[in-house]
Amino acid sequence: MSSSSNAAESWISAFCSLVGHEYFAEVSEEFIEDDFNLTGLQSQVPMYKEALEMILDVEPEEDEDDEEEEEEEDDDDDAVLGDANGTGDRFTRAAMRRQMRMASDLSVIESSAELLYGLIHQRYITSRPGIQQMAEKYELCNFGLCPRVFCNGCRVLPVGCSDTPGQETVKLFCPSCLDVYTPPNSRFQSVDGAFFGTTFGCLFFMTFTELDVGARTADSAAGATNGDKPRQQGPSTTTTLPSPLQGPSTTPQPAVINGVTPSNLAPGLGPGNFYEPRIYGFRVSERAKSGPRMKWLRMRPTDVNELDECRRYYEEHEEDGLEVPVEDQNMVDMTVEQTVERRKKAPIRRRRANTANGRTASPMDTNGVVDGG
Amino acid sequence: MGEQFISSRGNEYFCEIDEEYLTDRFNLTGLNTEVQYYQYALDLVTDVFDLECDDDMREQIEKSARHLYGLVHARYIVTTRGLAKMIEKFKQGAFGKCPRVICEQQPLLPMGQHDTPNVSAVKLYCAKCEDIYNPKSSRHAAIDGAYFGTSFHNILFQVYPAMMPQRTQRRYEPRIYGFRVHAAAALMRWQDERREEMKERLRSARVETGFEIEDAGDEDIEEDEDDVEGEDGIDDMFEGQMQRV
Ligand SMILES: [Zn+2]
Ligand SMILES: [Zn+2]
Numbered sequence: 001m002s003s004s005s006n007a008a009e010s011w012i013s014a015f016c017s018l019v020g021h022e023y024f025a026e027v028s029e030e031f032i033e034d035d036f037n038l039t040g041l042q043s044q045v046p047m048y049k050e051a052l053e054m055i056l057d058v059e060p061e062e063d064e065d066d067e068e069e070e071e072e073e074d075d076d077d078d079a080v081l082g083d084a085n086g087t088g089d090r091f092t093r094a095a096m097r098r099q100m101r102m103a104s105d106l107s108v109i110e111s112s113a114e115l116l117y118g119l120i121h122q123r124y125i126t127s128r129p130g131i132q133q134m135a136e137k138y139e140l141c142n143f144g145l146c147p148r149v150f151c152n153g154c155r156v157l158p159v160g161c162s163d164t165p166g167q168e169t170v171k172l173f174c175p176s177c178l179d180v181y182t183p184p185n186s187r188f189q190s191v192d193g194a195f196f197g198t199t200f201g202c203l204f205f206m207t208f209t210e211l212d213v214g215a216r217t218a219d220s221a222a223g224a225t226n227g228d229k230p231r232q233q234g235p236s237t238t239t240t241l242p243s244p245l246q247g248p249s250t251t252p253q254p255a256v257i258n259g260v261t262p263s264n265l266a267p268g269l270g271p272g273n274f275y276e277p278r279i280y281g282f283r284v285s286e287r288a289k290s291g292p293r294m295k296w297l298r299m300r301p302t303d304v305n306e307l308d309e310c311r312r313y314y315e316e317h318e319e320d321g322l323e324v325p326v327e328d329q330n331m332v333d334m335t336v337e338q339t340v341e342r343r344k345k346a347p348i349r350r351r352r353a354n355t356a357n358g359r360t361a362s363p364m365d366t367n368g369v370v371d372g373g
Numbered sequence: 374m375g376e377q378f379i380s381s382r383g384n385e386y387f388c389e390i391d392e393e394y395l396t397d398r399f400n401l402t403g404l405n406t407e408v409q410y411y412q413y414a415l416d417l418v419t420d421v422f423d424l425e426c427d428d429d430m431r432e433q434i435e436k437s438a439r440h441l442y443g444l445v446h447a448r449y450i451v452t453t454r455g456l457a458k459m460i461e462k463f464k465q466g467a468f469g470k471c472p473r474v475i476c477e478q479q480p481l482l483p484m485g486q487h488d489t490p491n492v493s494a495v496k497l498y499c500a501k502c503e504d505i506y507n508p509k510s511s512r513h514a515a516i517d518g519a520y521f522g523t524s525f526h527n528i529l530f531q532v533y534p535a536m537m538p539q540r541t542q543r544r545y546e547p548r549i550y551g552f553r554v555h556a557a558a559a560l561m562r563w564q565d566e567r568r569e570e571m572k573e574r575l576r577s578a579r580v581e582t583g584f585e586i587e588d589a590g591d592e593d594i595e596e597d598e599d600d601v602e603g604e605d606g607i608d609d610m611f612e613g614q615m616q617r618v
Contacts, residue, residue: 147472147506147507147509148473148504148505148506148507149486149496149504149505149506149507150504150505161474161545171474173545173547178545178547178557178560178561179473179474179475179544179545180473180474180475180545181472181473181474182472182473182474184472184509198548198551199548199549199550201547202547202548202549202554202557203549206549206554257556258555258556258559259555259556260556265556265560266557266560269560274504275498275503275504275505277503277526277527278523278524278527279524279527279528279531280523280524281523284527284531286571286574286575287575287578287580288531289534289537289580289581290530290531290534290537292503293503293540293571293582293583293584294501294502294503294504294540295503295567295571296564296565296567296568296571297502297503297504297544297564297568298504299563299564299567300560300564301563306563307556307559307560307563308559309559309562
């Protein structure tokens with residue numbers, strides 16, 4: 001049965017074109033029609049069946065009673081049904097369903113449909129077609145730019161800080177400073193963050209490793225410079241190699257560090273990329289009561305080998321002739337390359353611990369988190 | 374002109390410079406070489422302009438007057454009266470709120486990355502994360518940063534230390550299916566080490582770190598932390614001390 005309204009636009013594309021819904025991808029019907037993708041959502045969404053039908057633009061299934069009553073409805077015989085709230089059990093299931101579709105309930109179904117769509121969306125954008133669709137939107141700069149000056153207009157991604165709906169609104173994750181920001185436009189302050197979820201942001205950048213996170217696009221350059229003149233002279237508040245920590249690195253840099261190319265690891269942080277408070281050109285001392293205390297948040301080692309915790313650990317302890325204590329063995333989880341590279345060095349116990357978890361190649365950190373295995 | 378200037382769209386970051394200040398030549402030292410049609414511009418700013426001229430000329434002079442006002446503004450806002458005016462605007466959130474989620478709407482202050490005009494546009498400083506951000510509106514993003522200068526916002530907190538917000542070690546922690554992402558987590562551990570080094574430096578110099586309350590709070594909740602992490606691991610995207618419900 002086709003929709004009686006014969007709307008040219010599907011519910012999904014209408015939803016995605018609403019003001020404030022610019023961040024959403026259009027979930028394919030194929031994805032929604034696969035029951036596996038909807039596992040567990042039934043219990044989270046009131047009027048699940050109606051909501052699902054609405055999303056898919058499906059006319060609700062009817063039995064004969066229904067159709068008869070539908071005709072009555074045209075005669076405007078609604079008075080009895082109107083107070084059905086407390087007396088629901090007196091009505092047949094069909095009547096109940098019919099009542100649910102009445103105009104007054106349409107808004108309930110509509111909001112259920114939005115919730116359901118959001119929850120499906122959370123799953124869809126971590127699926128292959130979904131993440132691809134979001135990549136296209138990212139390329140088009142649909143999610144905006146990082147507001148942080150030193151991120152040079154890096155493109156951001158919508159994320160949730162919770163996977164449970166109703167907790168927090170959508171935020172923007174910047175891969176250049178690894179921080180999250182409130183969208184600049186208040187229209188997004190009514191969009192639930194759970195509809196994007198906590199996993200999507202990082203999964204995205206781990207999926208599209210070839211993306212150059214620090215690169216400036218035409219869009220981002222325009223957005224970031226904000227009328228700044230190219231002329232860069234005179235005293236600047238940008239840091240200029242004041243401490244040994246920030247000197248240029250002389251150590252050869254690895255092609256990959258902890259599963260990421262160094263140029264894609266928070267390129268907006270580190271020397272030259274953080275603000276240093278100054279008064280008339282003099283740096284405000286750390287020891288002043290109102291002096292700087294947050295520099296660490298925007299720091300990054302010039303020599304990324306400092307982030308190779310395994311190597312650091314072994315280098316520090318090999319000399320002492322110490323073995324890695326068992327408790328520390330899941331401190332760091334290694335990536336494939338590193339696992340191969342370090343295999344000779346790694347104690348057997350460590351390898352066994354990793355394979356037992358079945359997550360040898362995982363670039364994720366198990367530290368302090370309940371293990372998946 | 375002062376009043377009219379600050380009340381026009383896009384000029385919300387400026388405060389009104391006292392007539393007294395503007396008419397004291399000492400405060401304008403050196404600006405005559407920076408501003409075209411200096412005398413006319415000054416007349417316009419101090420509302421004594423009476424030159425008959427064509428529209429083009431008038432436009433030029435108005436442009437110069439805006440530039441002059443901005444340059445005087447940079448000097449005025451580090452005076453006692455200027456600071457007091459800017460504090461009021463700061464408290465009202467006239468310069469916007471920090472976009473960083475962890476900063477929880479900390480009000481911002483306008484600042485320049487350079488004291489020389491025509492180099493860079495105005496930026497907004499957050500004292501909670503000590504970082505600088507681009508203004509949201511393109512009208513604001515076109516304002517010269519030199520009209521606020523590199524020192525004003527830092528002087529403000531030296532003069533009004535009570536305005537300094539409580540800083541926090543809490544931060545966003547990228548995760549995938551509840552697991553911390555290794556590359557980011559390793560960097561954050563490295564940053565945490567730098568922070569602990571700083572705290573150690575401050576402690577040995579007998580200076581408050583500013584994180585004492587937060588660190589004391591951590592010890593209080595340590596005992597039941599394990600349970601919490603098991604249940605909320607996925608939702609709990611922020612490292613550090615969390616607000617207990
Ligand atoms: Zn950023
Ligand atoms: Zn901030």
